Amino acid sequence: MLEQDDNTRLFYEMICRFLEREADPYYPEWEAAGQVPRDFWLKLGEAGMLAIDLPEEYGGTAADFAITQLVLEEISRRGFGGLASAYNIHANIVIPYLEHLANEEQKQQWLPRMATGAVMSAIAMTEPGAGSDLANIKTRAVKVVDGWLLSGSKIFITNGMIADMVIVCAKTDPAAGAKGMSLFLVDAHLPGFSRGKPIQKIGQHASDTAELFFEQMLLPANALLGEEGAGFAYLMQELPRERLGVGAQALGAMEGALALTLAYVKERSAFGQPIASFQNTRFKLAEVRAQIDMARAYFNHCLTLYRQKRMTSTDAAILKLQLTEMQCQTIDQCLQLFGGYGYTLDYPISRFYVDARVQTIYAGTSEIMKEVIARSMLGK
Ligand SMILES: Cc1cc2nc3c(=O)[nH]c(=O)nc-3n(C[C@H](O)[C@H](O)[C@H](O)COP(=O)(O)OP(=O)(O)OC[C@H]3O[C@@H](n4cnc5c(N)ncnc54)[C@H](O)[C@@H]3O)c2cc1C
Known part of the structure; x- marks a missing residue:
């Protein structure tokens, strides 16, 4: 465990009590169901454990980032590997992406609801034809008058079945290689977004893993995360x-x-x-x-x-x-x-x-x- 000051120790004890009460009795059910219920994410949010190192103005707890790692460690210590992966994606990856890269309007749009668990998230890079070789992705975003048209598909996306918002990596300039890639904040409730069946895995059953499809999906101009081409x-x-x-x-x-x-x-x-x-x-x-x-x-x-x-x-x-x-x-x-x-x-x-x-x-x-x-x- 981390070298602990008093604050970290208190937080750690709180995490343990929370998981003992809210996760230990139900984990076998979540493994059988193939996902962690929304209710649990909302409870984590209420306990201030979903956006631990995010500033308070966006709904975060404003604690040290190492405590987020401590939560991950404790979830894993209990043998909840699937929950740990799902948590890592939402709380330790996607939230920091928005904190570091989003503009003010995007932060206000997404972060407070991500901190409560009302909005769950995923990040979609991998495609059926491009995993390790990420520069070879085919998903395409084309600039149109009122935003972007997104088309393509992704595979193996953790939280893909439950996500309300997905960071999608797409080509905006296919001729420019890695420099032609951009990131988009994709609202999963907009037309053109669909999900395949959950992918059946040998382990981490409580973490859902999905295939995602984008069919001429119209994204608002403000869906672009950061600079075009800097993905x-x-x-x-x-x-x-x-x-x-x-x-x-x-x-x-x-x-x-x-x-x-x-x-x-x-x-x-x-x-x-x-x-x-x-x-x-x-x-x-x-x-x-x-x-x-x-x-x-x-x-x-x-x-x-x-x-x-x-x-x-x-x-x-x-x-x-x-x-x-x-x-x-x-x-x-x-x-x-x-x-x-x-x-x-x-x-x-x-x-x-x-x-x-x-x-x-x-x-x-x-x-x-x-x-x-x-x-x-x-x-x-
Ligand atoms: C449970 C699960 C959850 C996942 N969650 C996500 C997610 O949330 N978001 C997301 O975008 N992706 C996710 N992934 C995808 C994951 O990141 C990819 O599976 C991984 O990057 C490997 O890509 P691939 O499966 O296409 O394998 P490939 O790239 O086809 O690799 C096949 C084999 O070839 C080897 N290989 C490839 N290139 C080289 C090289 N240059 N030199 C030597 N060996 C090489 C690889 O190491 C591997 O052993 C998830 C995958 C799983 C199984």
Whole structure:
């Protein structure tokens, strides 16, 4: 956990009480339903936990941005990987995009309702033909007299089924490559917007993942977020925070999985002794503890860099690569110590395992992270 001052400690205790009361009893239902109900988002909003570091004038709580990461960590520690991803998108990614890039009218239009949960959000970059190769997207926005005409489709959009507003990445000048890309604040209730069926995933069931379609959708002129043609640069600028959030999810999940495993190995016996007494068990648990502590040190270093506006895309790539790969490995080792029970749905360690798998894929795959790191040393 973060180094905690009194304020952070109070906030942390509040988060724990809130999740214990409002999420713990219902999480299995949300996993079965494939999404978190709006009612829960409204309660999070009411508790001041949806826009933690947003200024009060836009409905935020005006606390430290690291507390948003702490919420992500705590949600993940409880084994709620799907909820963590949905929260990361809305509270830790889309709200900061608007805070940093939107004009005053756009901020007033969206932020106060996003802070209460009345408006839920998503961000849509990936397309069926372009994931890692984002510069190759085909969704097109054409300037018309009264705004923009948006056409195309997106895939794998977290919160896509529940979102009222989606930041959509589209080409405004296809001949200009990455410099021909712009971002739009798309009101999902306008004509021309539609959603496919929820995509069925192996884990993170409580987070809905959707395909979105835009058919000659007329957007008002004020839907453009920031400058025309600067979309790709904005995505790069905001990536460190997105990857900090994914890192917080990894840390929380590793802590949660380790706690479950520690309890289990003390209870379970084989060959007349607790499995905790086998040297293999002790060594595996020691390795996991040591890895988590190393990961936390780098994570805290990145928090400091981000606060000082010095966190680079290479720092973010190292953080995302190391913490998510470590999450998959350590949780796999924890599950192994549960034997056959670890493979059943009755033991929550299995949910930690399936929820972890996508962490090395979304928000930039591990291979792309390695490319970013290599480029920082070797150039193109
Ligand atoms: C549950 C889930 C939620 C998601 N949420 C969102 C969301 O909210 N918004 C959004 O826009 N997207 C979202 N995504 C999409 C996600 O970001 C992409 O799936 C991811 O970026 C990879 O793109 P792709 O699936 O097209 O894979 P591809 O780009 O086709 O990659 C396939 C494989 O090739 C490798 N590869 C590609 N290029 C290179 C290279 N240059 N060098 C080496 N290897 C390479 C990749 O690493 C990967 O292993 C989500 C995905 C999932 C599964």
